[in-house]
Amino acid sequence: MTGAASQAYGEAWYWDERYRKESGPFDWYQKYPALAPLLRLYVRPHQRLLLVGCGNSVFGENMVQDGYQDVVNIDISSVVIEQMKKKYHDKPQLKYTKMDVRNMSDFESGSFDAVIDKVRPKFTRACSEDARGGEQNPQR
Incomplete structure (x- = not known):
């Protein structure tokens, strides 16, 4: 990853361009089967979940x-x-919504029983210039 690419991670245009070019699914860091046993301990099938990014x-x-x-x-x-x-x-x-995790005001507080985010801490560091504007805590 180049420095320029990592700095663009916080920009919608970067991801739009990337997804226009790439085909096929991609999972960052871990796939569901590896995390499923842990998730099943804490998240029940009837609970409302948010998958970030x-x-x-x-x-x-x-x-x-x-x-x-x-x-x-x-x-x-x-x-x-x-x-x-x-x-x-x-x-x-499965529901899909375009939203920037740094502004989740469309969701009322307490909207989700669990939030799953496998990569946000890494991208938050990569996008720290953007995050200085006041990142909201994703506890919606």
């Missing part, structure tokens, strides 16, 4: 296959959100 990952799909019923996915890229809405149009358990 979902990208084109199959993490949410895997959760639904595992019995989870209400998985809300957000990402800064309108391109990937539209791709995922189209791909999973037949899965009402």
Whole structure:
């Protein structure tokens, strides 16, 4: 990763361009099967979940296959959100919304029982110039 690329991680245009070029799902760091045993300890299938920075990952799909019923996915890229809405149009358990995690005011406080974010701390450091503007705590 170049310094210029990592500094663009906080920009929607970077991700829109990336998702226009890349095909196929990608999971950062860990895939669902590796994390499922831990998640099952703390998150019940009936609880409402938020997946932050979902990208084109199959993490949410895997959760639904595992019995989870209400998985809300957000990402800064309108391109990937539209791709995922189209791909999973037949899965009402999966919802996709374009949203920047640094401004989650569209969700009322207490909207979710659990928030899953595998990569945000790394990207927050990479995007620290953007984050100085006042990042909201994603406890929605």
